Amino acid sequence: MTAVTMTAGTPESGSQSEAGPRTLFDKLWDAHVVVERPSGDALIWIDRHFVHEGSFHAFAQVAGRDGVVAEPGLTFGIADHYVPTRGRDHIANPEIARMIDDLEANTARHEVTLFGLNDPRQGIVHVVGPEQGLTLPGLTMVCGDSHTSTHGAFGAYAFGIGASEVAHVLMTQTLWQKKPRRMRITIDGTPAPGVGAKDFILSIIARIGADGARGYAVEYAGEAVRALSMAGRMTMCNMSIEAGARCGLIAPDETTFRWIAGKPYAPKGAALEAAIAAWRHLPSDTGAVVDREITIDASQIAPIVTWGTSPEDALPIGASVPDPAALADDARAAAMRDALAYMGLRSGQKLSEIAVDRVFIGSCTNARIEDLRAAASVLAGRKARVPGLVSPGSSQVKRQAEEEGLDRIFIAAGLEWVESGCSMCVGMNGDSVPPGERCASTTNRNFRGRQGPGARTHLMSPAMVAAAAVTGHLTDVRSMLEGRS
Amino acid sequence: MKSLTQVKGPACPLGLAGVDTDQLIPARFMKRPRSEGYGGFLLHDLRRGEAGVEKPDFPLNRPVWRGAEIMVARRNFGSGSSREAAVYALADHGVRVVLAPTFGDIFASNAVKNGLLPAVLDEADIEDLLAALAATPDLPVSIDLAEQTVAWGNRAVTFAIDPVWREQLLNGWDDIDVTRSFAGEIARFRDADGARRPWARPSVKA
Known part of the structure; x- marks a missing residue:
């Protein structure tokens, strides 16, 4: 740690x-x-x-x-x-x-x-x-x-x-x-x-x-x-x-x-x-x-991923879902049980074994050209096992990414390449995660319902989201970087 | 802005920690004009089950606390998004005071602008109050802003509030009117600053 x-x-x-x-x-x-x-x-x-x-x-x-x-x-x-x-x-x-x-x-x-x-x-x-x-x-x-x-x-x-x-x-x-x-x-x-x-x-x-x-x-x-x-x-x-x-x-x-x-x-x-x-x-x-x-x-x-419903609920990818029984404070233990119930996780489960339903690459946190390059370098030549959305941070970033061919990498991997906006980070513009679905996301908030009512969000870096897209579960991207820049 | 001096009545023990502003009002409800009223959106998704039906055991849905002007919560109330709509939802629902050990910074500021008191209570006092309300749901709680006290049963404890915010709430002062009284100072700052930091204005030709 x-x-x-x-x-x-x-x-x-x-x-x-x-x-x-x-x-x-x-x-x-x-x-x-x-x-x-x-x-x-x-x-x-x-x-x-x-x-x-x-x-x-x-x-x-x-x-x-x-x-x-x-x-x-x-x-x-x-x-x-x-x-x-x-x-x-x-x-x-x-x-x-x-x-x-x-x-x-x-x-x-x-x-x-x-x-x-x-x-x-x-x-x-x-x-x-x-x-x-x-x-x-x-x-x-x-x-x-x-x-x-x-x-x-x-x-x-x-x-x-x-x-x-x-x-x-x-x-x-x-x-x-x-x-x-x-x-x-x-x-x-x-x-x-x-x-x-x-x-x-x-x-x-x-x-x-x-x-x-x-x-x-x-x-x-x-x-x-x-x-x-x-x-x-x-x-x-x-x-x-x-x-x-x-x-x-x-x-x-x-x-x-x-x-x-x-x-x-x-x-x-x-x-x-x-x-x-x-x-x-x-x-x-x-x-x-x-x-x-x-x-x-x-x-x-x-590499860090979140497991709960607050950004403080974050652990290294090699860790396991924490156990509320280990907490001395009753209120905090109850809050953790609530968070795990909302997220549909059980204590002791390895974080790297959590399967995701979709991925999102976007938001003011991680949708700049460098972020898209980091995700694309993992996705190049690979296929995503789950659907996903890539929304560049700006229309200018979108044009630059297209000039660099990053859009073709995302599309070839099976992800959707769309226009720029707050998109699936905030669930109020038409892009949202369906209820009960789990999303690996480059965004900033894993609050309940943030990406849509009932949505389950795991926050992580663009490279980590790309890795999750390829394997279909939360994954340590370091194992997928060999021979890539 | 309406002034706030004393509030007395039932207090709704929310009891949750980290109630972020996305919980206070989900983003999808913020498109409406304020004049339509935001009270019905308060804690919308926590209050309701899947079919949109109210959960009878959620504190705010219990008859004793439905109309409470006081809410009691655990740490980091109002964290996250800067949406003032979270305060509109509370205020339009009739909530005038929230008691918590800590508040999100932007939320607390938004609250004061709308006459809602974010009163900071020690964690131990919050736990005592939550326990008292669990035992006696209709226990009246009294808040006195001038004295900075919260009283229930035979307990009275003090709460913390920024002194400027306290004055503002007590007097119902409006920031913009106060600021306009400094118009001369603002104009002088603007002129001097233009000479001191010429680079601070956007370059004219984009």
Whole structure:
């Protein structure tokens, strides 16, 4: 199991930062405070705001106050949550059609740029923001979606908000925030082949719990994090919310700067050089103090899968379904029995013997081009034993994957290749897992009913989902990587 | 926003841990306008069996707790998705206070914006309260926000709440009105920031 050390910090020490060495988070916070109240909360300026079809509640609040959007130039609309992944020419569900129409009308009325249903830039907001160069180091970014934490991978302070806060940002471009405490999770060492960002973050959540980072801004550091691609970094920051964190963060470095260069909305030429010079000051200062510190050895992490109905219910693929009888706490034992009953599993069953009914590769967690390549490298020349859906993270990722021939690998394996959207991650756009069926999924939440009423979800990396597709059961992908890149 | 000072009455012991917002309201119900009311969607799939029929033994379906304004839950209530619809479902069902040892961060913030109190109680106190409600289902529970106390039977314990949220709930203050009183500060920040961080605005030519 993972070697972990923890240091508990003082719970109330999150507020002092101006004096002395500062963390990345302190610097982000300090640069955005408009006013501070004696009570300790601050009004902070928001640099980027993304809205989607679900933001209609917030636009209704704005309309109810005869409000206007304060900064249309900092606000971007994206159709992702409800968009169908097939048959986009005619949307059969009138409620979904209305939501997409509402987003068009609301963004048009307030002169907000929209990446709509048929825009070549359309995709999942947390994939599109970075690929359009809207996500940059040093920014504050919000969206009415909890996985906004994704953008922290660039060294931005990015977090999800509810509809009332969306309305607040639309009307004022600011938000009241209490400064979170700071946690640093350092992952040193080199992971085994076949082990990556999804395994890192699932093992962290399993260790600290689904509320283990509640009230914290979590910075991921260490050589294993530095070695990750931007896609891997986004996967880690994306799932920070599944540990309850306010946000996830990774200090910007050369990997970040290289990634940003040339993106449509990013600074260019001399402006980019000046921006990079400023961004180089963002990483935490030597000696900066955090409130809680965790260290993990990457070489000890195995591919991880979830077995229950919370992302904290995660174990290495070599393990077995846990036994509630082994728990001392009655309430927790009862909760585990409920979870196992919902999941249709029995204690002691080997995780690698759990048969799946279908697979899903998609979502803001794991549908970037790197994720699709990882899955395709396992599937190439092989057949899936179960049906499955592949929904790329954006329309741009879809085009790139098709240029690389990845779509043909998925289709040849027997999987369905569809348009981009939140798709089967959230079960509200037409793609869902039928009741009682078991799905190996690259998504972020194995909550009851998340992928559809009665759906049973096992979270894992794209390579692990591909392995499950080929064997028809949860499988250690490392046994299938021989001779493959 | 309606202010909240004291609530007294039956408390529904949900007793579950990690009630995420997907449980509070499944995503498929969030397409409706709020004006239609979200109360009927509260805990929809946990409350109902396969044919959509209410499970009589689920706490919220028991007559004694059906109209409860107070809900008692275990750790990590409201985790997951940022959907404010989870709060709409609770509020429209008539729930005004949720007692739990920990709350999802975004959920708690959404709750306060809608006049719903997320009161943080020690785990041991939650267990005691759940046990008391198991023994006496119609036990009245009193919550006093100004005093930050929860009382039942002969017990009275204090709960935690962010002081700003407490003031907001007590007074029914609206964030947007408060923020608008800082319009001058916001405009000055915006201008100074534009000079300090010219790269922070999207490049004009995409």
